[in-house]
Amino acid sequence: MPDPLTLRDELGEALELASTAAREFLEGLDDDLVRDPRADDVADAIGGPLHADGDGATRALVELLDGLPAVTRSAGPRFFHFVTGGATPAALAADWLATAFDQMNGVWIASPLGARLEQVALGWLRELFALPADWGGVLTSGATMANFSALAAARHWAGEQHGIDVERAGVTAMPPLPILTSGYFHASGVKAVAMAGLGTGNIERLTSDPAGRLDVRGLERKLKTLSGRPAILWATAGDVDTGDFDPLETMADLADEHGCWLHVDGAFGLFARASPELAPLAAGAERAHSVIADGHKWLNVPYDCGFAFVRDARYLGAAFGASAAYLPAGDDARPSYGFLGPEMSRRARSFAVWATLRAYGRAGYQALVERHCALARRVAAQVSGAPDLELLAEAKLNVICFRAHPPGLDDEAALDRLNRELADAIVADGRILYGPTVHAGKVAFRPAISNWRTTETDADLIVAVTRELLAERVAATV
Numbered sequence: 001m002p003d004p005l006t007l008r009d010e011l012g013e014a015l016e017l018a019s020t021a022a023r024e025f026l027e028g029l030d031d032d033l034v035r036d037p038r039a040d041d042v043a044d045a046i047g048g049p050l051h052a053d054g055d056g057a058t059r060a061l062v063e064l065l066d067g068l069p070a071v072t073r074s075a076g077p078r079f080f081h082f083v084t085g086g087a088t089p090a091a092l093a094a095d096w097l098a099t100a101f102d103q104m105n106g107v108w109i110a111s112p113l114g115a116r117l118e119q120v121a122l123g124w125l126r127e128l129f130a131l132p133a134d135w136g137g138v139l140t141s142g143a144t145m146a147n148f149s150a151l152a153a154a155r156h157w158a159g160e161q162h163g164i165d166v167e168r169a170g171v172t173a174m175p176p177l178p179i180l181t182s183g184y185f186h187a188s189g190v191k192a193v194a195m196a197g198l199g200t201g202n203i204e205r206l207t208s209d210p211a212g213r214l215d216v217r218g219l220e221r222k223l224k225t226l227s228g229r230p231a232i233l234w235a236t237a238g239d240v241d242t243g244d245f246d247p248l249e250t251m252a253d254l255a256d257e258h259g260c261w262l263h264v265d266g267a268f269g270l271f272a273r274a275s276p277e278l279a280p281l282a283a284g285a286e287r288a289h290s291v292i293a294d295g296h297k298w299l300n301v302p303y304d305c306g307f308a309f310v311r312d313a314r315y316l317g318a319a320f321g322a323s324a325a326y327l328p329a330g331d332d333a334r335p336s337y338g339f340l341g342p343e344m345s346r347r348a349r350s351f352a353v354w355a356t357l358r359a360y361g362r363a364g365y366q367a368l369v370e371r372h373c374a375l376a377r378r379v380a381a382q383v384s385g386a387p388d389l390e391l392l393a394e395a396k397l398n399v400i401c402f403r404a405h406p407p408g409l410d411d412e413a414a415l416d417r418l419n420r421e422l423a424d425a426i427v428a429d430g431r432i433l434y435g436p437t438v439h440a441g442k443v444a445f446r447p448a449i450s451n452w453r454t455t456e457t458d459a460d461l462i463v464a465v466t467r468e469l470l471a472e473r474v475a476a477t478v
């Protein structure tokens with residue numbers, strides 16, 4: 001009977017197999033097609049009922065590796081969809097160790113190393129982003145959960161303002177908490193608001209133009225009507241479609257004046273603060289009450305990883321504290337991050353975060369961020385210089401927002417159709433990968449550069465491949 005205990009001798013062979021496959025995969029990452037045309041069929045072919053008797057680790061892994069064509073090279077340099085980082089060598093190797101050591105990083109007693117690495121890494125991240133050293137922080141599974149964690153802290157704060165213990169009484173005991181934001185508010189913010197029980201109907205996007213920029217006057221007017229009632233001002237540092245920033249200083253001034261909680265979703269835009277040249281874009285984040293970012297985007301650590309910082313460290317404990325006779329006391333001087341974030345048992349993400357920061361330091365991340373932004377400006381210039389492409393927003397950070405716009409084709413519906421078809425063609429082609437969005441009412445593209453491996457050669461493919469596929473489509477329609 002294939003019991004893991006009786007098959008324990010397979011361990012060495014299984015790790016050898018995984019390591020060889022990983023090496024081969026990573027060696028091909030710079031040049032392989034980003035998406036294999038067989039991907040969907042290969043994925044669909046996997047299935048069948050649960051085996052009564054397993055076949056052991058080696059057979060299972062060999063079968064798993066049959067699925068390789070369905071693995072997108074999203075860890076590689078030419079996957080420009082979403083905002084996708086790869087994994088630096090230091091982060092990847094450390095993450096392997098986190099898996100091999102299988103540490104439960106919720107309480108200090110279960111993993112002093114994991115907890116200490118988290119404490120140190122959070123301190124280094126605060127340094128990298130020039131955030132005050134005394135803020136509380138926690139690693140999460142990504143920006144969505146980091147936003148949720150910050151919202152839970154803000155919810156506690158709002159409860160205090162109303163004299164309500166919101167964890168005990170629930171949000172229904174509290175008047176609605178307005179969440180005032182711009183059109184840059186990310187979809188994951190909606191999830192986070194819903195999960196926090198704050199009601200997505202309480203989100204108000206105050207926008208001044210079709211691109212979604214914040215209507216500052218409208219926000220001022222709205223705040224006056226609240227007469228000091230608790231509210232959250234939600235700023236986005238790095239709009240997912242353009243990389244643009246909400247005016248953080250202005251929002252911080254308004255938060256001060258009206259006694260609001262200022263939250264900054266800097267899932268990738270917070271990394272502007274790693275560069276003196278780009279930091280002015282995110283100036284004012286240090287005045288917020290909570291700030292979050294992703295690890296698996298621009299930090300280039302493996303999925304899944306994000307982090308939340310909260311000015312008043314007490315609020316994370318208030319929102320996420322837990323106690324039981326068998327658990328360590330919450331007031332232990334040693335940090336137990338399972339009491340400061342949504343997960344109790346949690347993976348030691350700290351290994352990868354600590355290792356990548358230790359390996360490349362402040363200068364390494366400054367170089368990486370500045371290189372990616374310079375590449376984005378380079379691509380934006382190529383777009384501007386191409387007669388059949390149209391740049392839709394300035395490339396302030398690492399995102400290039402543009403669309404195909406062949407000369408003489410000015411019907412917006414036809415342009416939307418063409419751009420959607422072109423997005424499908426890019427996915428099918430597989431040399432690069434990015435997807436469509438809608439910016440200011442127009443179907444557009446928004447490739448983002450955030451992988452440590454990406455070079456000029458890779459970035460130049462964005463315009464070259466797009467124009468090649470566009471020319472094919474235009475030729476086919478005449």
Ligand SMILES: Cc1ncc(COP(=O)(O)O)c(C=O)c1O
Nearest residue numbers: 142143144186188240265267294
């Ligand atoms: C501004 C912003 N916030 C939040 C998120 C959600 O991040 P995650 O998918 O890591 O939870 C993203 C993802 O692109 C983002 O761009």
